[in-house]
Amino acid sequence: MKSFEYLQPTTLEEALAALPTSRDPKERERVRLIAGGQDLLTEMKEHLAEPDLVVDLKRIEGLDKIRVQSDGSLVIGATCTLAALEEHAHVREHFAVLSRAAGSVGSTQIRSVASVGGNLCQRPRCWYYRSEQIPCIKKGGAECFAYSGLNKYNAILGGGPSYIVHPSDLAPALVALGAEITLRSATQQRILPLERFFTLPSEGRVQQENDLGPGEMVVELKVPSLPAGAGTWRSDYFKVRERGSYDFALAALALALLVDDGTIRGARLCLGAVAPIPWRADKAEALLVGRKVDDEACRLAGEAALAGARPLEHNGYKLDLTRGLISKALRQLASS
Amino acid sequence: MAALNLTINGDRLETAAPDHWTLLEVLRYRLGLTGSKQGCDKGDCGACTVLLDGQPVLACLTLAGLAQGRAVTTIEGLMPAHAREGKSGADPVQDAFDRCGALQCGFCQPGMILSARALLNANAHPTRAQIRAALAGNLCRCTGYTQIVEAVEYAVAVAAGVEPAPRAWETPRARLTDIEEQGTRRPSGQARP
Numbered sequence A: 001m002k003s004f005e006y007l008q009p010t011t012l013e014e015a016l017a018a019l020p021t022s023r024d025p026k027e028r029e030r031v032r033l034i035a036g037g038q039d040l041l042t043e044m045k046e047h048l049a050e051p052d053l054v055v056d057l058k059r060i061e062g063l064d065k066i067r068v069q070s071d072g073s074l075v076i077g078a079t080c081t082l083a084a085l086e087e088h089a090h091v092r093e094h095f096a097v098l099s100r101a102a103g104s105v106g107s108t109q110i111r112s113v114a115s116v117g118g119n120l121c122q123r124p125r126c127w128y129y130r131s132e133q134i135p136c137i138k139k140g141g142a143e144c145f146a147y148s149g150l151n152k153y154n155a156i157l158g159g160g161p162s163y164i165v166h167p168s169d170l171a172p173a174l175v176a177l178g179a180e181i182t183l184r185s186a187t188q189q190r191i192l193p194l195e196r197f198f199t200l201p202s203e204g205r206v207q208q209e210n211d212l213g214p215g216e217m218v219v220e221l222k223v224p225s226l227p228a229g230a231g232t233w234r235s236d237y238f239k240v241r242e243r244g245s246y247d248f249a250l251a252a253l254a255l256a257l258l259v260d261d262g263t264i265r266g267a268r269l270c271l272g273a274v275a276p277i278p279w280r281a282d283k284a285e286a287l288l289v290g291r292k293v294d295d296e297a298c299r300l301a302g303e304a305a306l307a308g309a310r311p312l313e314h315n316g317y318k319l320d321l322t323r324g325l326i327s328k329a330l331r332q333l334a335s336s
Numbered sequence B: 001m002a003a004l005n006l007t008i009n010g011d012r013l014e015t016a017a018p019d020h021w022t023l024l025e026v027l028r029y030r031l032g033l034t035g036s037k038q039g040c041d042k043g044d045c046g047a048c049t050v051l052l053d054g055q056p057v058l059a060c061l062t063l064a065g066l067a068q069g070r071a072v073t074t075i076e077g078l079m080p081a082h083a084r085e086g087k088s089g090a091d092p093v094q095d096a097f098d099r100c101g102a103l104q105c106g107f108c109q110p111g112m113i114l115s116a117r118a119l120l121n122a123n124a125h126p127t128r129a130q131i132r133a134a135l136a137g138n139l140c141r142c143t144g145y146t147q148i149v150e151a152v153e154y155a156v157a158v159a160a161g162v163e164p165a166p167r168a169w170e171t172p173r174a175r176l177t178d179i180e181e182q183g184t185r186r187p188s189g190q191a192r193p
Ligand SMILES: Cc1cc2nc3c(=O)[nH]c(=O)nc-3n(C[C@H](O)[C@H](O)[C@H](O)COP(=O)(O)OP(=O)(O)OC[C@H]3O[C@@H](n4cnc5c(N)ncnc54)[C@H](O)[C@@H]3O)c2cc1C
Pocket: A032, A033, A034, A035, A036, A037, A038, A039, A040, A041, A042, A057, A078, A079, A082, A104, A105, A106, A107, A110, A113, A114, A115, A116, A117, A118, A119, A120, A121, A122, A123, A167, A168, A169, A170, A216, A217, A218, A219, A246, A247, A248, A249, B042, B043, B044
């Protein structure tokens, strides 16, 4: 790891003042925020990130809190740990998908320090990206080596010119719940739907996975309660991984269903690990409403969610896997 | 170079290290506490697990500066802590690992034991599934894990004052059933259920 200066501010203002406001990527890279460090330190050890200044967010008072509002909605601070999120009683009861997604990240050791903000802003796991020697498009080069090379873990949807999958487990859960993200710089604050925070590589900023601007950081997430309706909402996070102990997803699904007497009255579906962004399946959501969960509904939802999928040479299996996951998840939630 | 004020195994220590050093590097290369192992050095293996304010964390992914003002427990601290409570011998988890033969090369053991210690501090009666989940981030390339899970169950039984269940190597039949249940292997010639 290259040496750096280490700043431990105790206020948000101090942290924001340390962030460069230049648009020049080189200038921006000089300063990096650290929360749990469970992604950033691995990048720094591989020389993928070599900041001169590292700004630690953990000492900022109150930034790690989960607040339950009077309407039951949540406000989650950026440095809240995944362990705290997983175990929070209100989250478990009313936002099960979020608790379960947090619990599916890495190992016990990682979850005890990893933060919500860091989870959403973590960098891709594509092995070409993670290898210091390989100058792919993500790192400012000219070629996507995964596209023509080994792409078992890469995107089947929304890819090009980079084919990463977004590695975050929290992102699909929070997008399915309709969360909003609050970004702040020294001079302004923006609140946007989390779904719009994540950006496709084709949208211009290939070297970045989100809309974070110069001088900006994530300060909190607002998670609204699911809308009241006939029946009860149930939600869960379904993650398929190669290894049972801990692993990134091969495919994942955040699902919430409002079921009334066997009929679906509301649905939220967001796929993980299949695209460069959490992949909201709004067409599948719409067609499920008014149906019972049967073979036909599962088939149609799978088709709609994967519409437009274009697998690469080694990841065609993700189509079957995702279809199966959707079907299993729908049946499991509808009958629980 | 930055001065570091650390509290390790109950001792206040002053040392200095470059800002980019991890807690693991400071433990091993400044303080001579080599019980915490440097396996992968990138979060994959759990051999560097220490407790920070009682929570298991990876020392290889913790900047040393971050550990200031917090209580660090390493494997070296378990026995003295046990003694401070007026008890003799090793920490019951260490003792159970010893009795159950839960090691071969031993490289994973400090991390395994600290993960298990943290689990038992939070939950005195974990199920086998909870034990496996708590140890999921600790890789062992030698034992096949069976004796490790048994050792934790042994420590649980001892703490509860009940007779520990027979260990796998004591009852070959029970072991086979156990493995079948976990679905990892099946005796040859037997059809899938
Ligand atoms: C072995 C291993 C297994 C893992 N498994 C999983 C997994 O299964 N699922 C998963 O989702 N992740 C996994 N991860 C990745 C990572 O540990 C987690 O995503 C974790 O939540 C990252 O959070 P952190 O607080 O440690 O982030 P950090 O490393 O502190 O930060 C991550 C990135 O976000 C930036 N950042 C941090 N906070 C903010 C903020 N408030 N505003 C703007 N930018 C910010 C940092 O500059 C950095 O670039 C794994 C990592 C390892 C090492």
